[in-house]
Amino acid sequence: MKKLINYTPSSANQVLLGLLPFAVLLVIYMIGSEARLAINPSDKLLPSFGQMGEAMYRLAFEPSRRTGELVFWQDTLSSLLRLFAGVGIAAIFGLCIGVLTGALPVLFASFAPLLTVISLIPPLAILPILFIVIGLGEASKITLIAIGVAPFIARDIQRRTQEIPSEQLVKAQTLGASTPQILIRVLLPQVMPKLIDAIRLSLGAGWLFLIAAEAISSTDGLGYRIFLVRRYMSMDVILPYVAWITLLAFLIDYLLSAINSRLYPWNAEGKS
Amino acid sequence: MSQPFIEARNIGKQYGQDIILENVTTTVEEGEFITLVGASGCGKSTFLKMILGTEQPSSGELLLNGEPMPNEPGPERGIVFQQYSVFPHMTVLENVVAAKGFQKASLTGYLFGNEKRQARQEAAEMLTQVGLSHALNRYPHELSGGMKQRLAIAQAVICKPRILLLDEPFGALDPGIRADMHRLILDLWRTHKLTIFMVTHDLKEGFYLGTRLWVFDKLRHDPHAPNAYGASITYDLPVDATQDSLYQEIDDQLRPTKSTTMTADLTERQT
Incomplete structure (x- = not known):
């Protein structure tokens, strides 16, 4: 018998062991749901999978009587567009600010303190300001996500840029490179995979700001729907929506990591 | 005097x-x-x-x-450091072509068309001279320490520093490899003055x-x-x-x- 610390499960067992907690949670839920529904068939707190399926079928495949839209898909599309727009804007800003302040000591001296202070402002606290200034439309939601995520990305990229060995900068200069050439050819390509990593890390915060903004002011979106049906205690909609958001988050993260290793094979060095 | x-x-x-x-x-x-x-x-x-x-x-x-x-x-004034002398995000050939591109006074130093073809050929010749002709499309993290230094030297020498x-x-190299590198550096010193x-x-x-x-x-x-x-x-x-x-x-x-x-x-x- 090996010591526990030396026991590594085989890869097949690893998958099984990984799935086990999910199965246990599902079974516990099903038992709980069954028990409650047996006592009170109109109980809303723990709907059965059948009830959830019916509710989701209605939202996903039957046009809404009010707007004629397929509500579930419309919610997904609106939310993803907001998320991508917000995070995308944040990534562009974060990349530019991060590389420039990380590479040029003059810009670092003038902007790093400001960036630090901005990153300490709680984004949700300025949401009312955004609503007042920009209005209740799409722009304020996208702005909230962008403002919430950009400082993190900018500071991360700044640090990554500074981590690139100064030997490379000196070497490039001895090969005749100018400042813009060093920025564009040496620094920028090397922080691109770090940017994707930073985006992956900031997507969690991105979802948070998205759902918060949708909950407060919106007419569609995944977050809006969850907070809307809460009034009717529609757990049969809320639970599948939460699962769907989780799945989307997982897929986006997986996709970004796949893109990263496809586009930047040389970045594998740091991981091994 | x-x-x-x-x-x-x-x-x-x-x-x-x-x-x-x-x-x-x-x-x-x-x-x-x-x-x-x-x-x-x-x-x-x-x-x-x-x-x-x-x-x-x-x-x-x-x-x-x-x-x-x-x-x-x-x-x-060219330089070869003990490490971090090459660009990890470029292949061996790109590393040397980029060195040629930096000589051009353009914003990005990218080369196009004829210029690019010529630079690639020159770079390939330089890399043959330092014994890296078999590794043109590898990334630096796939190279041994000695090969990395050969690349760094090729990069520096192609810019014709005085x-x-x-x-x-x-x-950081093994003694056997070091002897090869000595031969290489003496060779380059003589041919490029x-x-x-x-x-x-x-x-x-x-x-x-x-x-x-x-x-x-x-x-x-x-x-x-x-x-x-x-x-x-x-x-x-x-x-x-x-x-x-x-x-x-x-x-x-x-x-x-x-x-x-x-x-x-x-x-x-x-x-």
Whole structure:
């Protein structure tokens, strides 16, 4: 018998062991749901999978009587567009600010303190300001996500840029490179995979700001729907929506990591 | 009298209270191959960085063709560091082509069309010369330490610098590979008529590579304030005139403790 610390499960067992907690949670839920529904068939707190399926079928495949839209898909599309727009804007800003302040000591001296202070402002606290200034439309939601995520990305990229060995900068200069050439050819390509990593890390915060903004002011979106049906205690909609958001988050993260290793094979060095 | 290529006039360097170099005065002619040896912290790398332009002397003058040495790195002075000398996000060929591109005064240094084809061909020839023709499309992290240094050297030499600075370029390599690298660097030195400065920890290297050997050491030593006096060039020898006894003498001076521990190591391993 090996010591526990030396026991590594085989890869097949690893998958099984990984799935086990999910199965246990599902079974516990099903038992709980069954028990409650047996006592009170109109109980809303723990709907059965059948009830959830019916509710989701209605939202996903039957046009809404009010707007004629397929509500579930419309919610997904609106939310993803907001998320991508917000995070995308944040990534562009974060990349530019991060590389420039990380590479040029003059810009670092003038902007790093400001960036630090901005990153300490709680984004949700300025949401009312955004609503007042920009209005209740799409722009304020996208702005909230962008403002919430950009400082993190900018500071991360700044640090990554500074981590690139100064030997490379000196070497490039001895090969005749100018400042813009060093920025564009040496620094920028090397922080691109770090940017994707930073985006992956900031997507969690991105979802948070998205759902918060949708909950407060919106007419569609995944977050809006969850907070809307809460009034009717529609757990049969809320639970599948939460699962769907989780799945989307997982897929986006997986996709970004796949893109990263496809586009930047040389970045594998740091991981091994 | 013709002007010396590089001239150091009474150079001193200090960081705060710590004096690194003092009274370094010497001249160098074009085409010399100088090896710099000395104990660690003796200022040989600092002197190299002054030629490179990343450090400036605190006192005295360092002249290139009678003009003050530029105070930032530039294309007439190539460098190969011990590590981090190549760009990890470019393949071997791209590394050298990029070096060609940087010579062009454009915003990005990207090359197109005919220029690009020509640069790629030139780069491939250079890489064949350093023995990397079989690895053109590999990334640096897929190369061995010796191959990386070959690439770094190819990159530096293709830009046709007048001065090539080598900062312990072979320090991390196996002895066998090091011998190959010596052959390569001597070869490039002759064909491209370079002036080479090479910092090394390996005194032997200094004794048969190149034309001139500088030993950096402290002339005065205060045991209570080890940093009160700076180092200077204590030996300036033409390489072919050196003898074994002198080698032993310098070796003992530079690292009396280290050489005894090394022999101890060896005997230990043999038993």
